[in-house]
Amino acid sequence: MLSLRSEKKRTAISLWSGVGWAICGCVAIAVTLVAMGRWPAGGGGMTPVAMPAGTQGSGAVASVRTGAGGVQRSLVHPASAATNGVDVLARLETAGGSGHAVQSETNTSNTLNEALQRAFSYPDFTALAGRSDPEGLVEAAAWADACAGGMLAAQEQLLRCGDAKLHEARYAEDMLKKAADAGQPAAVLALAQRYPAQWLEIPLPGGDMLGDRVFTLAARGHPAALAMLSQLCAVEGACVEPQLTRNVLALLQLSIYKTGTSDVSQYLTGPESERRAAADRAAQLRARLNWPA
Structure with missing residues (x-):
């Protein structure tokens, strides 16, 4: 088990501690995102929480508890990157056929x-830094980020962080962007969590945007990526056809x-005709995206 400094310091400096995403307004699902944390106090994973429509109020800022100490902070939704409205469903369909690489779940952090x-598991950073595969890139990014953020105990910091570049926050983030560009899911979601108001338009080394990778993950049924899109569309004006999209x-x-229930109507909003339209569109998307069974 990795030796870390006190829980108090880890809570104070962590940007990616386990987060519960409140999907607001008329959204039919609230998904609790855990394990997108920088160095989470608990294990990784996600706990979906299905909530009937209309049980939560709308708003652009959701107050949540995060971190080992239960410190409360606000999550700013990425409305600034979507001033003209994002056609989320069209982008999902496009992302499904884009051919963007996404690292397979086998042997993936x-x-x-x-x-x-x-x-x-590597004896030193140099031995790891030579890897160019997505998993190798995210492992190198995690190592660099731990050193740059002073997240290790003093003895381990001396042992693991001797290379001067490991103390540069820019180097760690550049490594994370390379891993995200290569389609490593943990890198994509960690970067998006770091910049909740800008993730749609953060450029990656290969020329694509971070938002492209989030949509690619969502198009493959990745729960955390889908939750990010739901949160985006909880902001007024952020998505076109907002009710249908939600x-x-x-x-x-x-x-x-x-969810354990066959009655999905309690999770939808609007008149019956619009609910049927949403069911038809969802079925079409699942068929076109080779949705997980």
Whole structure:
């Protein structure tokens, strides 16, 4: 187990501690995102929480509890990057056929904490830095980020962080962007979590935007990426056809989370005709995107 400094310091400086995303307004699902943390106090994973429509109020800022100490902070939704409205459903369909690489789930770190544990199986950073595959890149990024953020105990900091570049925050973030560009899911989501108001338009080394990678993950049924899109569309004016989009995203999430009920109507909003339209669109998307069974 990685030796870390006190819980108090870790809570104070962590940007990616486990976060519960409140999907607001008329959104039919609230998904609790855990394990997108920088160095989470608990294990990785996500806990979906299905909530009937209309049980939460709308708003651009959601107050949540995060970190080992339960410190409360606000999450700013990325409305600034979507002033003209994002056609989320069209982008999902496009992303499904884009051909962008996404690292397979086999032998893949799901969080930066997991990537760090794997990285420390190497005797030194130089041995790891030579890898160019997505998993190698995210493991190197996790190592560099732990050193730059002073997240290790003093003895381990001396042992693991001798290379001067490991103390540069810019180097760690550049490594994370390379991993995200290569389609490593933990890197994509960690970067998006670091910049909740800008993730749609953060450029990656290969010329694409970070938002492209988030949509690619969502198009493959990645729960955390779908939750980010739902949160985006909870902001007024952020998405085109907002009610249809929120209903479709709710149905896509329900198809993954298995709520234990066959009555999905309680998770949708609007008149019956619009609910049927959402069900039809969700079915079309699942067929076109080779949705997970």
